[in-house]
Amino acid sequence: MAKTEPKNITSLLLLVSLLLSCLSTASTATYPTIPGTADTSIFASQNDNLIPVRREVYGNGRIFDITHRYTSDMPWHGSDNGLGQFLWLQASMKNGSFAYISDLKISVHAGTHVDTPANFFEHYFEAGFDVDTLDLEVLNGPGLLIDVPRDTNITADVMKSLNIPKGIRRVLFRTLNTHRGLMFKPQFDTSFAGFTVDGAKWLVENTDIKLVGIDYLSVGVWSEAIPTHLIFLESREIILVEGLKLDNVNPGIYSVHCLPLRLLGSEGSPVRCILIKR
Numbered sequence: 001m002a003k004t005e006p007k008n009i010t011s012l013l014l015l016v017s018l019l020l021s022c023l024s025t026a027s028t029a030t031y032p033t034i035p036g037t038a039d040t041s042i043f044a045s046q047n048d049n050l051i052p053v054r055r056e057v058y059g060n061g062r063i064f065d066i067t068h069r070y071t072s073d074m075p076w077h078g079s080d081n082g083l084g085q086f087l088w089l090q091a092s093m094k095n096g097s098f099a100y101i102s103d104l105k106i107s108v109h110a111g112t113h114v115d116t117p118a119n120f121f122e123h124y125f126e127a128g129f130d131v132d133t134l135d136l137e138v139l140n141g142p143g144l145l146i147d148v149p150r151d152t153n154i155t156a157d158v159m160k161s162l163n164i165p166k167g168i169r170r171v172l173f174r175t176l177n178t179h180r181g182l183m184f185k186p187q188f189d190t191s192f193a194g195f196t197v198d199g200a201k202w203l204v205e206n207t208d209i210k211l212v213g214i215d216y217l218s219v220g221v222w223s224e225a226i227p228t229h230l231i232f233l234e235s236r237e238i239i240l241v242e243g244l245k246l247d248n249v250n251p252g253i254y255s256v257h258c259l260p261l262r263l264l265g266s267e268g269s270p271v272r273c274i275l276i277k278r
Ligand SMILES: *[C@@H]1O[C@H](CO)[C@@H](O)[C@H](O)[C@H]1NC(C)=O
Pocket: 089, 090, 091, 092, 094, 095
């Protein structure tokens, strides 16, 4: 640090400009950033005040959080008013307790979550194909974030036209749902985009995809939600990740990392998913 040679200054400048270019890449998002969720980390770290930092992007634009923040007004199947209360403060320091302690009660299919084979098959549920049995290797590895044309659901024809190369095992499908900001609206919207039966069949029969990610609460369109889940989950090889937050990240290849909770006996789980630039 004390002795700075010209060579080191040059590499320092290079590093700074590299960091700056990373930052500018992060801000040129395809989709508008949702109000109140902007990445303020750069500024907040300079202040020694009590304003918490809430980020969508970490590591100088390299790590993207693609998990939705759990809130009482996030959408929930069949509800007009959102998920409702799911967190209860059981003990408070305001009331003389030694600590703050909360309880959580939530559907395992709320927000960003995974579905297991046990979700739609009685014999798989009984046999214990729960979230604890999901393959972490499928949930973590190189994957593709791809844009589905906004004017369509994911049909067999659309799947064909996306030209996803063989060998790609993890694909996150960004649809009109992201553009409509559906996961940010409390009212459940049955017109969400998703797979049709023939689209799901096409994926199973013609690709190597084992992780299917989507940007609303069901991988299949509302009217075909059950048959699409059956098609994906029957082989017990495919893991479904639903309710992903894909608004401020560009399409392309990333390292996908999804870690569900280890809930013994549960057919689904909330999941934290991130993308890391490769
Ligand atoms: C703390 O006490 C207040 C006032 O009695 C009560 O309304 C509140 O529910 C209590 N909160 C907890 C977490 O015990």
